[in-house]
Amino acid sequence: MLPAIVSDLVSRTALLSRLRVLLQLLRHPVTYPHWGPLIPSRHLWVGPRDPLVHFLRWPWEYRAYLILLCELRRDSSVLELACNHGRTMLGLLDYLCPPGRYEGLDILPRQIEFARREITARFPNFGFTLANVSNPAYGGSGGTDAANYRFPYADGSFDVVYAASLFTHLLPAAAANYLRETRRVLRQGGRALFSFLVLDDYRGPGTTIGEWYRFDHELEDGVAVQRADLAERLIAFGRHRIEDMAQNAGLRILRILPGYWSNTHRAPVNEQDLILFESS
């Protein structure tokens, strides 16, 4: 009897607090008014069931990382790989000013179509391009293998390149190619910031922040995956593999900022590990 009353009370309290949040949302705007059309309906989101605050973390975290770590200026040119529908870039809308510009690249046609229609139409210095590449974990528009894909930009045309959770879904040959292409499109001395999952920090099942982060299937030396039958679902690279790929691409690793996914660091920054590169 008592547990039933308690659970009834708990669910009433939860309902009331949800209603209170709903009322607040109706009375006060939850994002900047001009962001309204720039946030797509949930079926296009990376995580359709994510709370809005989780969605909104990304633009602000990446704005700070790009300015503090990559020295992004208001007139810089910046390329985002795996931009999806344009989420992390929302924090750059009132930062970059022409000739400052942003380019986003992704393999998902509907998301890129949305970004062009809603974002580029209002902010012409923010462009989006569909890459003719597919990824078994995401779908995509087919065509070229990511391991051979050439970014559709001129040599040395960007000051900064970044990607949030892309190298966590690329097989080694594709990751190596994307690092080489990054070097090609970066100007001399330009910086890149990519999130990775550094395998060295993985201590086995049950040690990470969630079941999702499991790397018990070795793909090859220094590379392990969450699912043997769908490697691109989630991939972790050993530090030595990342260092080798960077060196072969002509990129120097400036810093590795550990993330909290692995539960191994006392002062982690992002959920994933962030690796800062400079073109050498």
Ligand SMILES: C[S@@+](CC[C@H](N)C(=O)[O-])C[C@H]1O[C@@H](n2cnc3c(N)ncnc32)[C@H](O)[C@@H]1O
């Ligand atoms: C976890 S989501 C992250 C999306 C985005 N960075 C964000 O945080 O909002 C991974 C993204 O990588 C993209 N992707 C996967 N393989 C790709 C490839 N070979 N080239 C470019 N994008 C790719 C997917 O389409 C998807 O948008």
